[in-house]
Amino acid sequence: MKGKMKQNWWKSTVVYQIYPRSFQDSNGDGIGDLPGIVSRLDYLKELGIGAVWLSPVCRSPQADNGYDISDYQDIDPLFGKLEDMDLLIKEAEKRGIQIILDLVLNHSSNRHPWFLEAKKSRENPYHDYYIWRDGEEGCPPNDMRGVFGGSAWEWVPEIRQYYFHQFTVEQPDLNWENPKVREEIYEMINWWIDRGIGGFRLDVLDQIAKEPDKKITRNGPLLHTYIKELSRRTFQRGELITVGEAWGATIENAPVYSNPDGSEVSMVFQFEHINLDQKPGGEKWDLASLDLVKLKEVLEKWQKGLYQKGWNSLFWDNHDLPRIVSRWGNDKEYRAESAKMLATVLHGMQGTPYIYQGEELGMTNIKLSMDQYQDVETLNMYKERMAQGYSRESIMESLYAKSRDNARTPMQWDDSQHAGFTEGTPWLPVNPNYTEINAASQTGDPDSVFSYYKTLVGLRKEYEILAEGEFELICREDPDIFAYVRTLGNQKLLVAANFHGTEVPFSIPLEFDKEEGKRKIRTLIRNYPDTEPGMLRPYETFMIFAEQGE
Ligand code: TEU
Ligand code: CA
Numbered sequence: 001m002k003g004k005m006k007q008n009w010w011k012s013t014v015v016y017q018i019y020p021r022s023f024q025d026s027n028g029d030g031i032g033d034l035p036g037i038v039s040r041l042d043y044l045k046e047l048g049i050g051a052v053w054l055s056p057v058c059r060s061p062q063a064d065n066g067y068d069i070s071d072y073q074d075i076d077p078l079f080g081k082l083e084d085m086d087l088l089i090k091e092a093e094k095r096g097i098q099i100i101l102d103l104v105l106n107h108s109s110n111r112h113p114w115f116l117e118a119k120k121s122r123e124n125p126y127h128d129y130y131i132w133r134d135g136e137e138g139c140p141p142n143d144m145r146g147v148f149g150g151s152a153w154e155w156v157p158e159i160r161q162y163y164f165h166q167f168t169v170e171q172p173d174l175n176w177e178n179p180k181v182r183e184e185i186y187e188m189i190n191w192w193i194d195r196g197i198g199g200f201r202l203d204v205l206d207q208i209a210k211e212p213d214k215k216i217t218r219n220g221p222l223l224h225t226y227i228k229e230l231s232r233r234t235f236q237r238g239e240l241i242t243v244g245e246a247w248g249a250t251i252e253n254a255p256v257y258s259n260p261d262g263s264e265v266s267m268v269f270q271f272e273h274i275n276l277d278q279k280p281g282g283e284k285w286d287l288a289s290l291d292l293v294k295l296k297e298v299l300e301k302w303q304k305g306l307y308q309k310g311w312n313s314l315f316w317d318n319h320d321l322p323r324i325v326s327r328w329g330n331d332k333e334y335r336a337e338s339a340k341m342l343a344t345v346l347h348g349m350q351g352t353p354y355i356y357q358g359e360e361l362g363m364t365n366i367k368l369s370m371d372q373y374q375d376v377e378t379l380n381m382y383k384e385r386m387a388q389g390y391s392r393e394s395i396m397e398s399l400y401a402k403s404r405d406n407a408r409t410p411m412q413w414d415d416s417q418h419a420g421f422t423e424g425t426p427w428l429p430v431n432p433n434y435t436e437i438n439a440a441s442q443t444g445d446p447d448s449v450f451s452y453y454k455t456l457v458g459l460r461k462e463y464e465i466l467a468e469g470e471f472e473l474i475c476r477e478d479p480d481i482f483a484y485v486r487t488l489g490n491q492k493l494l495v496a497a498n499f500h501g502t503e504v505p506f507s508i509p510l511e512f513d514k515e516e517g518k519r520k521i522r523t524l525i526r527n528y529p530d531t532e533p534g535m536l537r538p539y540e541t542f543m544i545f546a547e548q549g550e
Contacts, residue, residue, distance in 0.1 A: 013050030063170035098198025199241030218248030518549035
């Protein structure tokens with residue numbers, strides 16, 4: 001158990017997310033696994049991160065790549081054995097890295113023994129572990145839709161009832177109203193804590209307290225009662241890092257989830273900033289360009305709104321999102337510059353930064369053909385939009401920009417066959433640009449995107465102002481520049497960034513420009529070798545620290 005960790009240690013650390021399937025294969029079956037991760041721990045140590053969030057590795061039929069769990073207390077054979085997990089925890093710990101387990105508690109797999117029992121009869125002791133409604137075949141209880149398309153209700157003819165599922169039919173929703181379900185969950189979590197797990201990422205935490213009759217899925221009335229009980233019975237046993245994925249978190253309720261008193265979880269992982277490039281009222285597939293002024297406004301709202309009231313996660317990427325350098329940077333002539341710029345803007349703010357595997361190399365999106373895409377969301381969307389009469393071109397355009405498989409192509413380790421990811425055939429194609437973009441060519445190069453991330457991770461540990469400083473946006477209406485100042489006591493930090501590929505005028509505020517009297521000024525990081533007075537060059541960025549002496 002993690003009794004000896006410093007309180008709130010996660011406020012000055014950086015988390016690295018691993019999508020195990022795509023990180024490192026060790027046995028040639030084309031699928032990444034736990035021994036593969038162990039073999040790459042030194043790479044993570046060099047980067048300097050303090051925790052690894054592992055996307056699900058528990059036993060699963062893989063209908064949604066592990067987000068459909070059939071045994072919460074075992075490892076899927078695809079990824080290894082329980083002993084491999086024990087070894088990973090131990091070897092990571094030796095390198096100062098905590099392992100964060102991805103807990104999918106909103107739903108289980110439809111092949112979980114609980115569900116297999118539950119659907120046998122209405123009297124079965126496990127029946128109430130899930131959410132059932134009477135009805136007639138073909139007439140579901142209401143018109144609710146699943147997140148990945150289709151009805152949210154599935155008919156089970158044997159017992160003449162519908163069950164509720166917010167995601168695929170293979171992911172029946174668990175019934176949190178049932179105290180037996182909650183007890184089973186606490187017991188399982190405590191078992192993992194005793195095994196040495198350093199924290200948990202809670203999948204769709206805002207959706208566990210659903211009330212389908214009222215069509216409520218997010219932020220249900222009992223949500224915070226459940227989270228508080230969950231936290232008290234499990235997380236509060238040690239200094240764990242707990243992260244609640246919450247698409248429904250708002251600036252009003254986020255302080256409840258992430259209350260500094262530790263009554264719920266350490267931090268929220270919310271998405272308001274990352275959904276801005278879609279048409280208002282549309283879906284993520286309805287593409288729109290990013291309005292930088294709007295992005296600044298949203299991030300400012302979260303920076304100010306949670307200050308001393310809660311804690312946020314800082315991220316551009318994860319396994320559900322496209323690659324940020326292709327999305328809001330420039331993955332062609334300014335790939336390295338724009339990757340570094342985006343990293344600077346993010347890592348300069350308050351919160352716990354997350355790096356998604358390959359982001360630290362500036363990995364990019366990929367264009368796949370329909371027979372290569374694997375993701376269930378992508379496949380469903382294609383079918384649905386074809387049936388609705390969208391053109392094939394527009395569908396492919398949306399997938400190139402937003403398919404979850406963009407983030408899931410194998411990690412690019414070196415320029416050997418399959419990028420050093422596997423000796424077999426990778427489950428999803430490797431991005432052909434691996435010969436140019438790979439870890440081996442970047443780790444020793446002081447100018448690489450990797451080295452830049454490494455510096456940012458180090459700065460977070462060294463400068464308290466990054467974790468604690470107050471946030472002030474400057475150049476608010478500027479359509480090209482993202483700049484802000486952080487303040488902590490007699491220290492100040494300027495972060496400036498040009499989001500576009502042209503030169504723009506910018507004057508460094510005086511307090512960061514001239515060393516005066518007792519003021520000391522230091523450039524902490526920048527993506528050009530020097531600074532040019534009065535302007536920012538394409539995607540230029542820097543961080544300047546100023547301290548007033550006695
Ligand atoms: O994601 C929650 C979620 O709402 C996403 O499915 C999101 O709507 C979608 O990815 C946008 O493209 C979590 C996991 O991160 C995701 O991988 C799982 O598929 C999902 O829960 C179900 O467990
Ligand atoms: Ca493997």
